[in-house]
Amino acid sequence: MIRPTRVDDAYNRLRAAILHGRHRPGSRLLLTALCVEYEISSGVLREVLPRLLGEGLVVAEPQRGFRVVEVSAEDLRALTESRVLVEAAALRQAINCGDLQWESALVAAHHTLTGQSLRAEDGSLRREWFVAHSDFHRALLAGSPNHRLQEIADRLRDATEIYRYWSESIGDDHDRDIAGEHASILEATLARDAERAVALLTSHYERTRDILLRVQNEAGIAEQAG
Structure with a gap:
């Protein structure tokens, strides 16, 4: 070691x-x-x-x-667009090339994620959930033979993670089933349905982007009113 x-x-x-x-x-x-x-x-x-x-x-x-680095609405939109482009390509490759070992690791990562709560008892966001969340999304792409794509995806994922500190409200969209979104992405990926998996992953990222932009906009309005 x-x-x-x-x-x-x-x-x-x-x-x-x-x-x-x-x-x-x-x-x-x-x-x-x-x-x-x-x-x-x-x-x-x-x-x-x-x-x-x-x-x-x-x-x-x-x-x-x-x-x-500072955060901005323009940068968040650009990051989300970049993640969708890069991860869609990597996920398609993973679905086409990933082996049984990749599938097993992906299922294990999802199992770990489902065992984590998003919020602590005091209502704060739990770091453990975000670590498990990143690990799951990394595992999705791990079946791709293109390590450069995976490295780019890792950097974009890290750059996006900082945006959750815009707001503690990322999990407060009561109409959203984040666990269900992850389960659907996993199901489509294991079924080797690349089109559906990519569509679900894209929707997952774009919904998070929209929530963060909405919260940031509301915070800006509140600051002006104050």
């Missing part, structure tokens, strides 16, 4: 903190504070930040350092 290096460990921790909202979209990343918080040297941090920059999770500003 290969042990992660100090740089890898710091990268994974800071990346997770950004994706899970500890560093909010648009917030500045103060280098000295990060070194103290993560107990790393400035040299390690200088290796970590370019990796996050390459993934689109942070941006560099001349003379000002780094900050977490």
Whole structure:
């Protein structure tokens, strides 16, 4: 087993903190504070930040350092469109090429997801659900022989995840059955029905986009009224 290096460990921790909202979209990343918080040297941090920059999770500003990428309606629309294009291609390949081992791993990932609750008792969103959710969507594409497509899909998925911090209301569309959507995608995929699986996956992403845009728009109206 290969042990992660100090740089890898710091990268994974800071990346997770950004994706899970500890560093909010648009917030500045103060280098000295990060070194103290993560107990790393400035040299390690200088290796970590370019990796996050390459993934689109942070941006560099001349003379000002780094900050977490901001969120916007325009970018969310572009991300969703990109995810649909990339993941549709990868899912078609997975359905055509995936073997029994892929199917088994996909079923296991879905089983793990169904065992997680979206919200904690206090109403907050549970990180464990989002991890299982990402794992399920990653498993859907794992049967594709094109690892580049899978890597692009991973980056787009991570970039999209940060948008859930626009609102705590992502799961509050009472007419939506998220678990049912996942089950339908799984069923169509295992049936090797590429057209139906892609259509369901597209609808799944576009509905999430529409919910986030609606919530963001309502928040903007509330801010103006305040």
